[in-house]
Amino acid sequence: MPSDAQVAGGHKANLKNPNTSKESKEHSKAVLENEYNGGDVQKSNDGEKNPGNVIGGLKATLSNPRTSDEAKESAQQRLDEMNN
Structure with missing residues (x-):
């Protein structure tokens, strides 16, 4: 539910x-x-997002052909920050 x-x-x-x-x-x-x-x-x-869901959403953004280059760059930056 x-x-x-x-x-x-x-x-x-x-x-x-x-x-x-x-x-x-x-x-x-x-x-x-x-x-x-x-x-x-x-x-x-407490407002915390599931990191696995966040990563999955960002990866989906990168692979979506309808997503703008700007959005893909932002998603990649966020992924890079999460991996550091």
């Missing part, structure tokens, strides 16, 4: 997605306001 932070994050992403309908955005906004304190939800485990 997803955590509150994951559910709120999904609704936040929906609000920023240019491909979702106005009705869907209105629903997400209402859910965030009514159930998730406007989207201000505490992350589990």
Whole structure:
């Protein structure tokens, strides 16, 4: 079952997605306001991200042909910093 932070994050992403309908955005906004304190939800485990997930996401960014060169450079820099 997803955590509150994951559910709120999904609704936040929906609000920023240019491909979702106005009705869907209105629903997400209402859910965030009514159930998730406007989207201000505490992350589990003290806000620490799973390093394996972060590394996997950065590697996915590097291999995605739709990702900009700038984003790939940023992802590579972050990977390099994590390995030092």
